[in-house]
Amino acid sequence: MRIATAKESYAADEALFDTPTQRVWLALFVAVCALFPFTANEYWLYMACLVAIHVISVTGLNIVTGFTGLVSLGQAAFMGVGAYTVAVAETRFGTPVLLNLIAAGAITAAVGAVVGIPSLRVKGLYLAIATIASSFILHFVFANWNSVTHGVSGISLPPASILGVEFGRPFALYFLIVPIAFLAVFSASNLFRTRIGRAFIAIRDRDISAEVLGIPLLRYKLMSFALSSFYAGVAGGLWAYFFRVVTPESFPFVYSIFFLAAVIVGGMGSILGSILGAVFMTMVPEVLKLGVGVMSPFLSDAVALLSPVRTIVFGGLIIGFLIFEPHGLAEIWRRIRRFFHLWPFKT
Amino acid sequence: MIDFDWLFFLEVSLAGLGSGALLALTGLSFVLIYKATRAVNLAIGEMLMIGAYAFFSFSAGLGLPWWAAVPAALACGGLLGAVIERAVIRPMLGESAISVLMVTIGLGSVLIGAVELLWGADPAQLPDFMGTSPVFLGPAYVSRKIVIGFAVAATVITLFILAFRFWRGGVALRATATDQGAAYSCGIDVPVVFSMAWVFAGVAAAGAGILVGAVGGISPAMGIFGLSALVVVIVGGLDSVVGALIGGVLVGLIEAWTGTYLGGEFKTLITFGLLIAVLMVRPYGLFGTVEIERL
Numbered sequence: 001m002r003i004a005t006a007k008e009s010y011a012a013d014e015a016l017f018d019t020p021t022q023r024v025w026l027a028l029f030v031a032v033c034a035l036f037p038f039t040a041n042e043y044w045l046y047m048a049c050l051v052a053i054h055v056i057s058v059t060g061l062n063i064v065t066g067f068t069g070l071v072s073l074g075q076a077a078f079m080g081v082g083a084y085t086v087a088v089a090e091t092r093f094g095t096p097v098l099l100n101l102i103a104a105g106a107i108t109a110a111v112g113a114v115v116g117i118p119s120l121r122v123k124g125l126y127l128a129i130a131t132i133a134s135s136f137i138l139h140f141v142f143a144n145w146n147s148v149t150h151g152v153s154g155i156s157l158p159p160a161s162i163l164g165v166e167f168g169r170p171f172a173l174y175f176l177i178v179p180i181a182f183l184a185v186f187s188a189s190n191l192f193r194t195r196i197g198r199a200f201i202a203i204r205d206r207d208i209s210a211e212v213l214g215i216p217l218l219r220y221k222l223m224s225f226a227l228s229s230f231y232a233g234v235a236g237g238l239w240a241y242f243f244r245v246v247t248p249e250s251f252p253f254v255y256s257i258f259f260l261a262a263v264i265v266g267g268m269g270s271i272l273g274s275i276l277g278a279v280f281m282t283m284v285p286e287v288l289k290l291g292v293g294v295m296s297p298f299l300s301d302a303v304a305l306l307s308p309v310r311t312i313v314f315g316g317l318i319i320g321f322l323i324f325e326p327h328g329l330a331e332i333w334r335r336i337r338r339f340f341h342l343w344p345f346k347t
Numbered sequence: 348m349i350d351f352d353w354l355f356f357l358e359v360s361l362a363g364l365g366s367g368a369l370l371a372l373t374g375l376s377f378v379l380i381y382k383a384t385r386a387v388n389l390a391i392g393e394m395l396m397i398g399a400y401a402f403f404s405f406s407a408g409l410g411l412p413w414w415a416a417v418p419a420a421l422a423c424g425g426l427l428g429a430v431i432e433r434a435v436i437r438p439m440l441g442e443s444a445i446s447v448l449m450v451t452i453g454l455g456s457v458l459i460g461a462v463e464l465l466w467g468a469d470p471a472q473l474p475d476f477m478g479t480s481p482v483f484l485g486p487a488y489v490s491r492k493i494v495i496g497f498a499v500a501a502t503v504i505t506l507f508i509l510a511f512r513f514w515r516g517g518v519a520l521r522a523t524a525t526d527q528g529a530a531y532s533c534g535i536d537v538p539v540v541f542s543m544a545w546v547f548a549g550v551a552a553a554g555a556g557i558l559v560g561a562v563g564g565i566s567p568a569m570g571i572f573g574l575s576a577l578v579v580v581i582v583g584g585l586d587s588v589v590g591a592l593i594g595g596v597l598v599g600l601i602e603a604w605t606g607t608y609l610g611g612e613f614k615t616l617i618t619f620g621l622l623i624a625v626l627m628v629r630p631y632g633l634f635g636t637v638e639i640e641r642l
Binding site for chain 1 (some may be wrong): 387435438439442444445446448449450452453454455456457458459460461462463464468574577578581585612613615616619620622623626627630640
């Protein structure tokens with residue numbers, strides 16, 4: 001709690017951004033995001049788009065894993081469903097981009113709800129294992145439903161275009177992806193001020209108690225899965241427009257682990273954590289690449305080391321954060337913020 | 348398929364039985380860890396892989412004969428289990444089962460990376476130490492490796508079951524699994540039981556890894572075998588040794604049949620379909636203990 005920010009009405013107390021300082025920082029952040037593409041080069045724009053896509057997906061996974069307490073290892077497969085929906089809609093029907101993205105979200109939400117059905121009978125560990133199974137089954141469908149997905153060769157799609165404006169380069173895509181990411185993150189943070197979001201949190205904290213309080217568990221768990229998958233679907237759709245080729249191998253099981261790692265590293269049950277986790281985990285491989293670039297004059301096969309080192313670092317980050325900082329980067333952020341809020345009274 | 352080739356079916360089934368025994372051994376290692384520490388170990392496939400690679404180093408790298416390389420690799424597996432328990436699982440004691448599950452996912456990732464770093468990403472063949480001459484069971488042809496794999500796995504599993512039943516350590520393990528507090532008050536050193544469970548599980552996994560590697564070759568992707576083992580323990584029940592055996596044989600047979608009659612790509616579909624079906628019908632597996640939750 002910030003010093004000298006007494007609230008005089010419930011509305012002020014419940015506001016999403018409840019202090020002037022917060023609003024100023026937010027406005028600054030939006031301004032920086034809006035001006036960023038005019039100053040950055042192609043590489044940074046590419047990274048920004050990728051980060052934004054990951055932010056959407058990680059936020060979705062955080063809804064189901066961090067806020068509802070249902071571990072899902074199918075996020076990449078759900079993104080695949082969204083990407084294939086967009087690819088098929090774009091190449092076969094040529095429907096408008098935004099409609100495709102919404103369709104991708106809706107279809108993935110439906111698939112997600114079906115995958116969530118085992119939560120009818122099982123929870124916890126068993127549910128996590130069921131989502132692993134679902135993710136492999138979806139991968140099988142991508143690779144073998146030839147008439148729709150074109151099997152292992154995949155689908156290539158043309159650049160997105162809205163009202164004659166073509167979104168081909170990262171510069172243009174930035175203005176498609178980042179606003180959607182903003183919308184997604186704001187909707188998610190608003191969700192947890194509503195009845196549904198509170199129900200999710202109640203289920204996470206103790207599902208039996210939640211049921212006693214009158215929350216229909218199955219309906220809310222399926223809703224959580226569907227919402228999370230909607231996010232994954234939209235992220236997958238944007239992914240398809242971004243890379244413009246969708247194959248079954250684009251969404252491997254490790255990609256799901258990547259998203260789970262981002263949620264853990266960022267902070268489970270924190271919207272800010274989703275953003276920090278997505279940014280951090282997307283940048284880690286790039287930093288490693290940079291490190292390899294520095295090392296390559298001294299080490300002959302430095303490039304060959306990149307992939308295994310990345311795998312180790314991913315695993316190490318998951319283990320390290322779970323053991324030493326279970327609330328993730330969001331908690332570190334909070335600690336730093338608290339220091340400045342309370343300064344100079346208490347550190 | 349007018350006249351069904353029964354002999355071929357028999358051969359396929361025997362091969363399935365062989366890989367089923369390996370799955371059962373891996374499942375046993377999984378159950379051992381789950382019973383003692385309530386940790387679902389998704390890194391089991393990677394522990395298996397480390398065992399196989401250790402054997403590869405000892406036999407092909409150092410040129411040891413197989414009777415020296417196998418114990419050395421098993422010891423490596425046990426050591427790995429001990430290290431994992433001390434470094435990663437012990438600090439997570441008391442955390443939710445989900446957190447432990449996610450830690451083992453990270454662990455699997457680290458082990459895969461380590462193997463790629465130390466041995467390279469290319470698949471390799473284990474040196475042949477079992478001979479290649481085929482074995483005929485009646486009219487049916489079976490690969491020698493599969494027969495030896497089955498025999499070894501069956502022996503080891505029998506030893507484990509006897510140890511559970513009669514050996515002091517096995518009894519301590521069962522006591523810990525039933526009630527940790529009561530086990531403590533009877534003078535059982537529970538942390539030592541945890542370590543022992545991981546060590547033995549590591550040894551069993553390394554053994555399974557050597558056998559799996561001998562049949563199918565080794566690569567950093569062979570941890571995928573652990574996913575089949577996951578299906579096995581879910582079907583059999585996470586905390587049931589008998590369940591792991593029956594589940595292993597069942598999944599082995601089903602994989603062999605679908606692989607032969609439908610095509611290899613259907614294996615994952617059928618096994619994971621089976622997993623979801625079992626979860627829906629019997630959430631705690633065929634022989635698992637039903638957990639009752641109270642507020």
